[in-house]
Amino acid sequence: MAFCHISIPSIESVSDRLHLLLQCAIVALQNNCLPQTDTFLKAAISLVPEMPLTEEVDYKKFSTEPKLASLLCSFLGLLVVVPGSPEHGPFYLVQGFLNAVPRFGWNESGGAEVGVYIEMLGLLGAFAQRSLPYHVDGVDSNDTLYGGSKEYCEELDELVESVMKLIVEKLTKLGELGEGGGGGECEC
Amino acid sequence: MNVNGKGKGKNAKAVQSELFLVLVNKLLGVMEVDEVCLKFCKKLLTAVDKEREKKLLTVKVIAFFEQTKQAVGKYVIKQ
Numbered sequence: 001m002a003f004c005h006i007s008i009p010s011i012e013s014v015s016d017r018l019h020l021l022l023q024c025a026i027v028a029l030q031n032n033c034l035p036q037t038d039t040f041l042k043a044a045i046s047l048v049p050e051m052p053l054t055e056e057v058d059y060k061k062f063s064t065e066p067k068l069a070s071l072l073c074s075f076l077g078l079l080v081v082v083p084g085s086p087e088h089g090p091f092y093l094v095q096g097f098l099n100a101v102p103r104f105g106w107n108e109s110g111g112a113e114v115g116v117y118i119e120m121l122g123l124l125g126a127f128a129q130r131s132l133p134y135h136v137d138g139v140d141s142n143d144t145l146y147g148g149s150k151e152y153c154e155e156l157d158e159l160v161e162s163v164m165k166l167i168v169e170k171l172t173k174l175g176e177l178g179e180g181g182g183g184g185e186c187e188c
Numbered sequence: 189m190n191v192n193g194k195g196k197g198k199n200a201k202a203v204q205s206e207l208f209l210v211l212v213n214k215l216l217g218v219m220e221v222d223e224v225c226l227k228f229c230k231k232l233l234t235a236v237d238k239e240r241e242k243k244l245l246t247v248k249v250i251a252f253f254e255q256t257k258q259a260v261g262k263y264v265i266k267q
Binding site for chain 1: 199200202207208210211214215217218219
Protein backbone atom coordinates (compact mmCIF):
# COMPACT_ATOMS: atom_id res chain seq x y z
CA MET A 1 0.00 0.00 0.00
CA ALA A 2 2.90 2.33 0.76
CA PHE A 3 4.29 1.55 -2.70
CA CYS A 4 0.90 2.43 -4.23
CA HIS A 5 0.75 5.70 -2.29
CA ILE A 6 4.08 6.69 -3.77
CA SER A 7 3.80 5.35 -7.29
CA ILE A 8 0.18 6.12 -8.25
CA PRO A 9 0.68 9.93 -8.33
CA SER A 10 3.48 9.43 -10.89
CA ILE A 11 1.05 7.94 -13.44
CA GLU A 12 0.19 10.42 -16.17
CA SER A 13 -3.42 9.42 -16.89
CA VAL A 14 -5.80 10.86 -14.30
CA SER A 15 -8.46 8.23 -15.00
CA ASP A 16 -5.91 5.45 -14.46
CA ARG A 17 -4.86 7.07 -11.20
CA LEU A 18 -8.48 7.32 -10.08
CA HIS A 19 -9.14 3.70 -11.01
CA LEU A 20 -6.04 2.48 -9.15
CA LEU A 21 -6.82 4.56 -6.06
CA LEU A 22 -10.26 2.96 -5.91
CA GLN A 23 -8.76 -0.51 -6.26
CA CYS A 24 -6.28 0.29 -3.48
CA ALA A 25 -9.11 1.54 -1.26
CA ILE A 26 -10.95 -1.76 -1.79
CA VAL A 27 -7.83 -3.77 -0.92
CA ALA A 28 -7.16 -1.61 2.15
CA LEU A 29 -10.74 -2.02 3.35
CA GLN A 30 -10.68 -5.78 2.84
CA ASN A 31 -7.55 -5.90 4.98
CA ASN A 32 -9.22 -3.79 7.68
CA CYS A 33 -6.82 -0.89 7.13
CA LEU A 34 -9.32 1.90 7.68
CA PRO A 35 -6.92 4.89 7.79
CA GLN A 36 -5.38 3.77 4.49
CA THR A 37 -8.85 3.31 2.97
CA ASP A 38 -9.69 6.87 3.96
CA THR A 39 -6.48 8.23 2.50
CA PHE A 40 -6.98 6.45 -0.83
CA LEU A 41 -10.59 7.60 -1.05
CA LYS A 42 -9.72 11.19 -0.17
CA ALA A 43 -6.99 11.14 -2.83
CA ALA A 44 -9.53 9.77 -5.34
CA ILE A 45 -12.03 12.51 -4.47
CA SER A 46 -9.38 15.18 -4.91
CA LEU A 47 -8.60 13.81 -8.40
CA VAL A 48 -12.15 14.31 -9.73
CA PRO A 49 -11.73 18.04 -10.55
CA GLU A 50 -8.33 17.30 -12.12
CA MET A 51 -9.79 14.91 -14.69
CA PRO A 52 -9.28 16.32 -18.21
CA LEU A 53 -12.43 16.89 -20.29
CA THR A 54 -11.14 14.79 -23.18
CA GLU A 55 -8.52 12.12 -23.75
CA GLU A 56 -6.82 11.02 -26.91
CA VAL A 57 -7.01 7.42 -28.08
CA ASP A 58 -5.52 6.55 -31.49
CA TYR A 59 -5.29 10.25 -32.38
CA LYS A 60 -9.01 10.71 -31.71
CA LYS A 61 -10.41 12.80 -28.90
CA PHE A 62 -13.02 11.24 -26.65
CA SER A 63 -14.98 12.77 -23.81
CA THR A 64 -13.88 11.44 -20.41
CA GLU A 65 -17.39 11.90 -18.98
CA PRO A 66 -18.65 8.31 -19.45
CA LYS A 67 -15.44 6.92 -17.92
CA LEU A 68 -15.57 9.32 -14.99
CA ALA A 69 -19.28 8.66 -14.41
CA SER A 70 -18.58 4.91 -14.36
CA LEU A 71 -15.69 5.33 -11.90
CA LEU A 72 -17.81 7.55 -9.68
CA CYS A 73 -20.59 4.94 -9.63
CA SER A 74 -18.04 2.31 -8.52
CA PHE A 75 -16.91 4.77 -5.88
CA LEU A 76 -20.49 5.09 -4.62
CA GLY A 77 -20.79 1.32 -4.44
CA LEU A 78 -17.71 1.17 -2.23
CA LEU A 79 -18.92 3.99 0.02
CA VAL A 80 -21.79 1.74 1.20
CA VAL A 81 -19.45 -0.15 3.54
CA VAL A 82 -16.83 2.50 4.30
CA PRO A 83 -17.44 3.59 7.91
CA GLY A 84 -17.88 7.24 8.79
CA SER A 85 -15.44 9.18 10.91
CA PRO A 86 -15.93 9.65 14.66
CA GLU A 87 -14.75 13.25 14.22
CA HIS A 88 -16.46 14.28 10.99
CA GLY A 89 -19.62 12.21 11.10
CA PRO A 90 -21.00 9.24 9.18
CA PHE A 91 -21.24 10.95 5.77
CA TYR A 92 -18.07 13.00 5.52
CA LEU A 93 -16.84 11.08 2.46
CA VAL A 94 -20.24 11.40 0.79
CA GLN A 95 -20.12 15.13 1.48
CA GLY A 96 -16.61 15.33 0.05
CA PHE A 97 -17.80 13.42 -3.01
CA LEU A 98 -20.74 15.84 -3.42
CA ASN A 99 -18.37 18.80 -3.22
CA ALA A 100 -15.94 17.34 -5.77
CA VAL A 101 -18.36 16.14 -8.49
CA PRO A 102 -19.57 19.59 -9.65
CA ARG A 103 -15.96 20.78 -9.91
CA PHE A 104 -15.41 18.65 -13.03
CA GLY A 105 -16.37 20.46 -16.24
CA TRP A 106 -19.47 18.39 -17.05
CA ASN A 107 -21.22 18.93 -20.36
CA GLU A 108 -24.55 20.39 -19.26
CA SER A 109 -26.49 18.85 -22.13
CA GLY A 110 -25.00 15.39 -21.63
CA GLY A 111 -26.71 14.46 -18.39
CA ALA A 112 -23.84 12.34 -17.04
CA GLU A 113 -23.57 14.45 -13.89
CA VAL A 114 -27.28 13.99 -13.10
CA GLY A 115 -26.82 10.27 -13.74
CA VAL A 116 -24.21 10.18 -10.97
CA TYR A 117 -26.53 12.01 -8.56
CA ILE A 118 -29.36 9.61 -9.39
CA GLU A 119 -27.04 6.67 -8.64
CA MET A 120 -26.24 8.38 -5.37
CA LEU A 121 -29.86 7.94 -4.32
CA GLY A 122 -29.15 4.20 -4.30
CA LEU A 123 -26.31 4.72 -1.84
CA LEU A 124 -28.43 6.95 0.38
CA GLY A 125 -31.27 4.43 0.21
CA ALA A 126 -28.85 1.73 1.37
CA PHE A 127 -27.72 3.96 4.27
CA ALA A 128 -31.35 4.28 5.34
CA GLN A 129 -31.66 0.51 5.84
CA ARG A 130 -31.14 -0.89 9.32
CA SER A 131 -28.70 -3.42 7.85
CA LEU A 132 -26.54 -2.54 4.86
CA PRO A 133 -26.87 -4.69 1.73
CA TYR A 134 -23.31 -6.01 2.10
CA HIS A 135 -20.48 -6.00 4.61
CA VAL A 136 -16.73 -6.55 4.71
CA ASP A 137 -15.50 -9.07 7.29
CA GLY A 138 -14.12 -7.33 10.35
CA VAL A 139 -15.25 -3.85 9.28
CA ASP A 140 -17.95 -2.13 11.30
CA SER A 141 -19.90 -0.10 8.78
CA ASN A 142 -22.31 2.76 9.45
CA ASP A 143 -25.22 0.42 10.29
CA THR A 144 -23.22 -1.05 13.19
CA LEU A 145 -21.57 2.22 14.24
CA TYR A 146 -24.60 4.47 14.20
CA GLY A 147 -27.41 1.92 14.42
CA GLY A 148 -29.99 4.19 12.81
CA SER A 149 -29.67 6.83 15.56
CA LYS A 150 -31.82 9.96 15.39
CA GLU A 151 -28.92 12.24 14.41
CA TYR A 152 -27.82 9.76 11.74
CA CYS A 153 -31.32 9.64 10.22
CA GLU A 154 -31.69 13.42 10.32
CA GLU A 155 -28.34 13.94 8.63
CA LEU A 156 -29.26 11.33 6.03
CA ASP A 157 -32.62 13.02 5.36
CA GLU A 158 -30.81 16.32 4.80
CA LEU A 159 -28.43 14.62 2.36
CA VAL A 160 -31.30 13.01 0.42
CA GLU A 161 -33.03 16.36 0.26
CA SER A 162 -29.95 18.16 -1.04
CA VAL A 163 -29.26 15.44 -3.65
CA MET A 164 -32.89 15.49 -4.83
CA LYS A 165 -32.71 19.30 -5.09
CA LEU A 166 -29.55 18.98 -7.16
CA ILE A 167 -31.18 16.41 -9.45
CA VAL A 168 -34.31 18.52 -10.02
CA GLU A 169 -32.18 21.64 -10.58
CA LYS A 170 -29.94 19.92 -13.13
CA LEU A 171 -32.86 18.25 -14.93
CA THR A 172 -34.70 21.58 -15.18
CA LYS A 173 -31.58 23.19 -16.63
CA LEU A 174 -31.32 20.34 -19.13
CA GLY A 175 -34.93 20.98 -20.19
CA GLU A 176 -34.14 24.65 -20.66
CA LEU A 177 -31.22 23.80 -22.92
CA GLY A 178 -33.55 21.85 -25.21
CA GLU A 179 -35.72 24.19 -27.28
CA GLY A 180 -33.88 27.24 -25.95
CA GLY A 181 -35.42 27.56 -22.52
CA GLY A 182 -38.93 26.48 -23.55
CA GLY A 183 -41.23 23.93 -21.95
CA GLY A 184 -40.33 20.52 -20.62
CA GLU A 185 -39.16 21.82 -17.30
CA CYS A 186 -39.33 19.64 -14.30
CA GLU A 187 -42.28 21.26 -12.51
CA CYS A 188 -41.75 19.28 -9.34
CA MET B 189 -22.90 13.71 -27.11
CA ASN B 190 -20.38 16.11 -28.50
CA VAL B 191 -17.08 16.55 -26.68
CA ASN B 192 -17.19 20.28 -27.29
CA GLY B 193 -20.35 20.64 -25.26
CA LYS B 194 -22.54 20.94 -28.36
CA GLY B 195 -25.47 18.72 -29.23
CA LYS B 196 -28.07 20.78 -27.41
CA GLY B 197 -31.70 21.32 -28.52
CA LYS B 198 -33.64 18.17 -29.26
CA ASN B 199 -30.81 16.04 -27.93
CA ALA B 200 -30.95 17.73 -24.53
CA LYS B 201 -34.71 17.09 -24.34
CA ALA B 202 -34.22 13.43 -25.20
CA VAL B 203 -31.48 13.12 -22.57
CA GLN B 204 -33.75 14.85 -20.04
CA SER B 205 -36.58 12.41 -20.77
CA GLU B 206 -34.28 9.41 -20.42
CA LEU B 207 -32.98 10.74 -17.10
CA PHE B 208 -36.55 11.30 -15.89
CA LEU B 209 -37.17 7.60 -16.51
CA VAL B 210 -33.93 6.58 -14.80
CA LEU B 211 -34.92 8.72 -11.81
CA VAL B 212 -38.41 7.20 -11.62
CA ASN B 213 -36.97 3.68 -11.69
CA LYS B 214 -34.41 4.57 -9.03
CA LEU B 215 -37.07 6.12 -6.80
CA LEU B 216 -39.27 3.04 -7.14
CA GLY B 217 -36.28 0.88 -6.29
CA VAL B 218 -34.86 2.68 -3.27
CA MET B 219 -37.51 4.96 -1.79
CA GLU B 220 -40.57 4.27 0.25
CA VAL B 221 -43.23 4.65 -2.44
CA ASP B 222 -45.84 6.85 -0.79
CA GLU B 223 -48.42 9.19 -2.27
CA VAL B 224 -45.92 12.07 -2.69
CA CYS B 225 -43.37 9.85 -4.39
CA LEU B 226 -46.01 8.42 -6.75
CA LYS B 227 -47.27 11.89 -7.62
CA PHE B 228 -43.73 12.98 -8.40
CA CYS B 229 -43.12 9.89 -10.57
CA LYS B 230 -46.37 10.49 -12.46
CA LYS B 231 -45.39 14.10 -13.13
CA LEU B 232 -42.10 12.94 -14.58
CA LEU B 233 -43.87 10.35 -16.72
CA THR B 234 -46.28 13.00 -18.02
CA ALA B 235 -43.32 15.17 -19.01
CA VAL B 236 -41.75 12.24 -20.88
CA ASP B 237 -45.08 11.46 -22.55
CA LYS B 238 -45.22 15.02 -23.89
CA GLU B 239 -41.80 14.58 -25.48
CA ARG B 240 -42.91 11.24 -26.91
CA GLU B 241 -45.88 12.94 -28.56
CA LYS B 242 -43.51 15.48 -30.08
CA LYS B 243 -41.56 12.48 -31.48
CA LEU B 244 -38.37 13.56 -29.78
CA LEU B 245 -37.60 10.18 -28.25
CA THR B 246 -35.74 7.22 -29.67
CA VAL B 247 -37.31 3.75 -29.89
CA LYS B 248 -35.14 2.61 -26.99
CA VAL B 249 -36.34 5.42 -24.73
CA ILE B 250 -39.97 4.83 -25.74
CA ALA B 251 -39.62 1.17 -24.74
CA PHE B 252 -38.05 2.27 -21.46
CA PHE B 253 -40.96 4.67 -20.97
CA GLU B 254 -43.56 1.90 -21.46
CA GLN B 255 -41.70 -0.35 -19.06
CA THR B 256 -41.49 2.42 -16.43
CA LYS B 257 -45.17 3.30 -16.89
CA GLN B 258 -46.08 -0.32 -16.16
CA ALA B 259 -43.88 -0.34 -13.05
CA VAL B 260 -45.52 2.84 -11.73
CA GLY B 261 -48.96 1.40 -12.58
CA LYS B 262 -48.29 -1.60 -10.34
CA TYR B 263 -47.76 0.71 -7.38
CA VAL B 264 -51.04 2.51 -8.06
CA ILE B 265 -52.89 -0.85 -7.99
CA LYS B 266 -51.22 -1.76 -4.68
CA GLN B 267 -52.48 1.47 -3.10
